[in-house]
Amino acid sequence: MENIMIHVRFNNDATVSEIGERPSALTAQNWxxxxxxxxxxxxxxxSGGxxxxxxxxxxxxxxxQEISV
Structure with a gap:
């Protein structure tokens, strides 16, 4: 079984600015x-947000798949 790492980067106000593997239907924060x-x-x-x-x-x-339903 393969493992995946999804990297997240936060803004200074703790909202998500970037996140990997994001479905196009969602914003970074919603994903x-x-x-x-x-x-x-x-x-x-x-460290470093x-x-x-x-x-x-x-x-x-x-x-x-839960997103697609």
């Missing part, structure tokens, strides 16, 4: 919110 609400123990805060979600490919596919 971050969806990942945060629907995963557990997958997010790691990093950054963070990363670590997900399996299968998990990511399920999360993206």
């Amino acid at each position: 971050f919110n969806h990942l945060s609400r629907n995963t557990q123990n997958c997010y790691e805060s990093l 950054r963070g990363v979600f670590r997900l399996s490919t299968e998990q990511l596919n399920v999360l993206k």
Whole structure:
């Protein structure tokens, strides 16, 4: 099973400015919110206004399908 890292970059006001693997139907902030609400123990805060979600490919596919429904 392959693992994926989704990188997140935050603005100074803590809103999301960039995030990887984002479906085109969502804003960066909405994709971050969806990942945060629907995963557990997958997010790691990093220094410099950054963070990363670590997900399996299968998990990511399920999360993206939830957006399409």
